[in-house]
Amino acid sequence: xxxxTTGGGEVAIVGVTKRFGPTVAVxxxxxxxxxxxxxxxxxxxxxxxxxxxxxxxxHETPTQGDIRIGGISVLGLPQVQRGTAMxxxxxxxxxxxxxxxxxxxALKMRGAGTAERHAKARELLxxxxxxxxxxxxxxxxxxxxxxxxxxxxxxxxxxxVLLLDEPLSALDEYLRLRMRGExxxxxxxxxxxxxxxxxxxxxxxxxxxxVVVMAQGHIEQAASxxxxxxxxxxxxxxxxxxxxxxxxxxxxxxxxxxxxxxADNGSRFAFPVGDGRxxxxxxxxxxxxxxxxxxxxxxxxxxxxxxLNTVVGEVHTIENQGSYVKVTLDLAGETEEFVANLxxxxxxxxxxxxxxxxxxxxxxxxxxLLDAGPLARGPATAGNAVAxxx
Amino acid sequence: MHGDSxxxxxxxxxxxxxxxxxxVMFLYGPMTVIYIxxxxxxxxxxxxxxxxxxxxxxESLFEQKRVGDIAGSFVRSxxxxxxxxxxxxxxxxxxxxxxxxxxxxxxxxxxxxxASLIMPGLFVGxxxxxxxxxxxxxxxxxxSGLGAQLTWTLPFGLLIMxxxxxxxxxxxxxxxxxxxxxxxxxVREVTLPILLPxxxxxxxxxxxxSYDELARTALAAGSQNTLPLEIWAMTTTxxxxxxxxxxxxxxxxSFVVIIAALxxxxxxxxxxxxxxxxxx
Numbered sequence: 001x002x003x004x005t006t007g008g009g010e011v012a013i014v015g016v017t018k019r020f021g022p023t024v025a026v027x028x029x030x031x032x033x034x035x036x037x038x039x040x041x042x043x044x045x046x047x048x049x050x051x052x053x054x055x056x057x058x059h060e061t062p063t064q065g066d067i068r069i070g071g072i073s074v075l076g077l078p079q080v081q082r083g084t085a086m087x088x089x090x091x092x093x094x095x096x097x098x099x100x101x102x103x104x105x106a107l108k109m110r111g112a113g114t115a116e117r118h119a120k121a122r123e124l125l126x127x128x129x130x131x132x133x134x135x136x137x138x139x140x141x142x143x144x145x146x147x148x149x150x151x152x153x154x155x156x157x158x159x160x161v162l163l164l165d166e167p168l169s170a171l172d173e174y175l176r177l178r179m180r181g182e183x184x185x186x187x188x189x190x191x192x193x194x195x196x197x198x199x200x201x202x203x204x205x206x207x208x209x210x211v212v213v214m215a216q217g218h219i220e221q222a223a224s225x226x227x228x229x230x231x232x233x234x235x236x237x238x239x240x241x242x243x244x245x246x247x248x249x250x251x252x253x254x255x256x257x258x259x260x261x262x263a264d265n266g267s268r269f270a271f272p273v274g275d276g277r278x279x280x281x282x283x284x285x286x287x288x289x290x291x292x293x294x295x296x297x298x299x300x301x302x303x304x305x306x307x308l309n310t311v312v313g314e315v316h317t318i319e320n321q322g323s324y325v326k327v328t329l330d331l332a333g334e335t336e337e338f339v340a341n342l343x344x345x346x347x348x349x350x351x352x353x354x355x356x357x358x359x360x361x362x363x364x365x366x367x368x369l370l371d372a373g374p375l376a377r378g379p380a381t382a383g384n385a386v387a388x389x390x
Numbered sequence: 391m392h393g394d395s396x397x398x399x400x401x402x403x404x405x406x407x408x409x410x411x412x413x414v415m416f417l418y419g420p421m422t423v424i425y426i427x428x429x430x431x432x433x434x435x436x437x438x439x440x441x442x443x444x445x446x447x448x449e450s451l452f453e454q455k456r457v458g459d460i461a462g463s464f465v466r467s468x469x470x471x472x473x474x475x476x477x478x479x480x481x482x483x484x485x486x487x488x489x490x491x492x493x494x495x496x497x498x499x500x501x502x503x504x505a506s507l508i509m510p511g512l513f514v515g516x517x518x519x520x521x522x523x524x525x526x527x528x529x530x531x532x533x534s535g536l537g538a539q540l541t542w543t544l545p546f547g548l549l550i551m552x553x554x555x556x557x558x559x560x561x562x563x564x565x566x567x568x569x570x571x572x573x574x575x576x577v578r579e580v581t582l583p584i585l586l587p588x589x590x591x592x593x594x595x596x597x598x599x600s601y602d603e604l605a606r607t608a609l610a611a612g613s614q615n616t617l618p619l620e621i622w623a624m625t626t627t628x629x630x631x632x633x634x635x636x637x638x639x640x641x642x643x644s645f646v647v648i649i650a651a652l653x654x655x656x657x658x659x660x661x662x663x664x665x666x667x668x669x670x
Contacts (some may be wrong), residue, residue, distance in 0.1 A: 059564055080570040092561035096583045105579075106569035157570070 008035040008070045009083070009160035009193035011056060016065030018051050025051040027217040028065070033210065035070075035160075038187050038194045040204035040225075043214035044240075049197045053163050056195065057086045069161060085159035089166040091150040093138035099125065100134040103153045124152040144175040151186065162187075164196040168203060180207050201241050205229055213237045234371035235285045244287040245338050246370070247271075251282045258364065259284060260308065265333030270308045270364040285370040292366040293340040295327060297350065298357040309364055313338060315356045320344075327352060329360060421641070428634035436631060447635035460620060460636060466531055467617035468643075471600040473532075474539050478547040478596030479589060486551025487581070490560075503548060506541045511605030514541055518610045530612035538610040539603050543596045550595060554588030587655050594651040598644060 011033040018026040026048040033039040041049035054060040056067055058079050066073050074082045093102050100121050101108075107117035125131045128148040130141075138146055147167065154162060167183065168176045184207045187194045198204050204211045205225045212222040213236075220240075221233040232238035235246045247269050249261035259273045261284050271286040278284060298304060304312040313329030320326075325347040329338045340360055352358060427434075431442025451460045485503075489496060506514070515538050522529045529535070562584060566576040582589070604618045611619060617640060624633055 057568060059567075078570075079568045084568075086565070086568045088561045088565055090559055090561050092559065092565035094562060094565075094580055094584070096586075105566070105571075108579075109566075109570040109572075109575055153569070 010035040010068075010070055011161055011193060011195065012066075012068040012071075013052065013056075014066040014068065016052075016055065016062045016067065018048070018055060018060065019063045024217055026055075026062075029217070029219060031212060031219060031222065033193055033195060035193055036191045037209045038184065038196065038207060039210045039212060040208035041195065041197045041212050041214060042199070042201065042204040042240075044199060046216075047214040048217040049214050050165055053086075053165055053195060053197050056082075056161070057084050057163050058082055059086075080157070083160040084163055085154035085157055085161075086163040087150050087154050087165065087167050089169060091138075091146050091170070093146055093149055093153070095138055097137075098134065099130065099136050099138065099141070099149050102138065102149060103156055105153065106157045120156060121152075124156055125149075128152050143171050144179060147171065147175075147179060148182075151183075155190070159192065161193045161195065164194065166197055166199070168198070168200075176203070183207060205241075213240060215240075230289070231368060232287060232370065235287075238287040238370060243291075244289055245293070246336055247286045247288060247367070248336070249284060251278045251280055251284055253280070254278065261286070263334065265331065267311045267331070267334075268306075268308050269367065271367055271369050272364070273369060276369075283372070285372055286367045287370050288362050288367050290326075290339045290341040291324070291343075292362050293342075294361050295340050295342065295352065296359045296361070297352060298359055300357075304357075305359060309362050309367070311338065311360045313358060313360065315352050315354050315358060318352065318354060327358075329358065421637075424634045424637045425641075427631055428638040430631040430634070434631060436629060436633075447630065447632045448639070450630075450632045451635055451639065459615065460617075463615045463617045463620035464640075464643075466614060467601055470531055470536060470539065470616060471597045473536060474543055474600035475593045475596035477540060478543045479593045481544055482547030482551045482592050483582075483585070483589060485548055486555050489548075489552070490555060500548075504545050507545050509541075511542065511603075512608065514538060515606040515609040518606075522610075528612065529610055531607070531614055531616055533612075535607050535611040535616065538606040539600045542603060542606055543599045546595055546599060547592045550588065550592050554585055554591070558585065586658060590651055590655055594648065597647055601644065601647075 011031075013029055013031045016026055016029050017024070029048075029052070031052075041052060043049050051060060055062050056069075058074070058077065061075065067075060069082055069084070093099075094105065097105070100118060103124055104112075104117040104121035107120060112120075122131055122134060125134055128151060130145060130148055130152070133141060133145065138149065141149065147170075150167075164183070168179055171179060180203055183194070183196070196204075196207065205228065208225050210222060211225050211228040213220045213228060215236055221228060221237045223231075223233075228237065229241060229243050232241055232244060235248070238244040238246050247261075247263070249263035249267070249269060252260045252262050252268075254260075254273060254277055257272060257274055259271045259278060261269045261271055263269065269286060271284055273284075298312070311329075311331050311334075313331040315327060316330045317328040318325060319328075321341075322344070324341045324343055327340045327342060327347075329340065331338050338360070426440070427436070427438070428447055429443050429445070430440060430447060431444045432446045434441035489500065518534050518538050519529050522534045527533070558581075562580050563576055566580040567573075571579060602618060603616075604622060607616055608619060608622075615623065621633075621636055621640070624636065
């Protein structure tokens with residue numbers, strides 16, 4: 001256990017592949033999570049994120065590659081020597097043991113005396129404000145309380161790395177929002193590495209230092225929460241995170257670092273391409289933030305305007321989100337979802353109705369160029385993810 | 391919505407109610423008649439009317455000369471049922487845990503075990519008796535009889551364990567491993583305690599299936615009878631209400647066993663719940 005304290009909680013996944021029979025769950029994946037950081041693995045179900053977590057915990061063994069914690073390979077090591085602790089999606093609190101005995105379980109397994117382990121367990125329960133419930137059974141606690149017991153139980157071994165498998169998915173909306181802030185606070189306080197698996201985009205962005213967006217066993221982008229949101233690397237990430245509209249088309253001309261692009265339905269966009277000189281006809285992808293779009297109602301029979309960075313569509317849905325209003329448009333000849341998030345002042349100054357024809361405009365400087373990304377699987381997978389991601 | 395369920399019930403409700411009434415009458419009617427007749431007076435016969443009320447026939451059970459070896463066969467049946475229950479619990483739990491991991495030929499092994507449930511019991515017993523004779527071993531209730539009963543209780547126990555384990559979340563075991571439990575600690579501290587109510591159920595089934603068993607035991611029990619065999623023999627030879635007294639006593643034993651089992655489950659749960667005491 002000496003190396004546990006010296007090596008710290010840096011987790012390195014090196015060229016890891018995991019197959020279950022013929023199915024490849026994770027393919028040649030590399031990822032380093034610095035010591036003391038909060039990392040979220042984000043992706044739709046089946047993307048391999050939970051498999052990675054279980055391999056770090058030692059509940060699965062990689063088919064190929066290495067997993068290092070604090071610079072030392074942990075393959076083949078039992079859980080205790082890895083310095084990891086796991087919080088399960090179902091919490092897996094032992095139903096036949098009191099809250100106190102659940103928290104003290106790891107110390108009992110190490111042969112600690114009753115008085116010693118109960119004292120330490122009470123200390124941890126006090127930290128999660130549950131000391132009053134020490135003698136209850138897990139079933140007598142609410143979901144949020146159970147989650148905190150699971151946290152205390154995982155932390156009693158002083159792990160270097162805490163692994164959290166969908167820790168908030170069993171909670172109702174209100175508790176989920178509260179507990180994710182709480183998790184972040186605990187992580188800061190302890191200064192250990194947290195690796196948190198989720199399929200909820202906003203949850204990842206809310207808590208993590210680093211968000212790792214995954215699809216089908218690969219990492220699509222690993223970046224800070226802010227970068228993931230405002231600068232997605234490719235169309236898959238932009239669609240999955242959902243704060244962006246993805247634009248696509250074929251290059252017409254390139255002038256002064258700006259490419260004029262024509263979409264399949266005839267709309268025309270300007271993409272910043274920097275020093276790149278994509279050939280005429282090459283497909284390009286760009287993104288525009290949903291909150292950088294202005295909508296203008298078209299009078300019936302009015303001729304739709306043409307020009308760069310303009311699309312015409314019909315209002316499909318309107319959802320009031322409190323501080324902003326989400327307006328989804330159906331664009332003629334386009335299957336990609338197009339959303340404008342309007343500030344509440346702006347929306348209610350000139351409200352729209354479902355079925356209205358509108359013009360959407362944005363400034364060329366707000367458009368970001370995207371990599372094509374995993375194109376073949378892009379839209380389908382992203383669509384599923386949005387559906388399951390609530 | 392008012393009165394919906396009270397005034398206008400579908401005809402299926404009455405059909406099921408009528409069927410259930412028949413079911414209750416068939417099950418409890420004859421049994422009640424037997425219990426009442428077991429208190430028949432000393433001069434009374436096998437049928438109504440009651441000729442006085444007495445415990446005469448219960449007393450007669452303890453005199454071997456009058457009605458055969460009821461007391462002896464009862465003790466044998468209880469002993470056999472306890473042994474069967476213990477073996478069934480141990481093997482079913484171990485096999486149930488083993489079957490969670492798909493091993494080569496696991497499906498075949500499972501069907502091989504379950505097939506014993508559909509084989510005619512009388513022939514299983516006959517086959518066992520013949521095999522013992524062929525090998526020159528004397529049949530008895532505690533060897534060939536025990537084996538014959540296990541061919542009946544083990545598949546049942548295994549099926550119950552499958553149902554019990556089907557609802558068991560493996561995350562409990564992974565959590566235990568994660569918290570540093572060795573595989574033995576994991577089984578003792580987590581797996582078995584969580585499965586305990588189901589395991590008591592397996593024991594209960596093992597006990598009552600054995601205590602009741604007639605078809606398989608009949609030809610494999612050797613020279614000394616178990617209780618069901620003794621009663622079976624009595625129905626052809628005894629013509630007194632003592633037969634009813636036997637029925638009343640054996641039913642009472644079954645009830646005692648079931649109440650004891652349910653009581654022990656309740657006790658386990660209360661002991662767990664007692665940990666809350668003093669908190670509120």
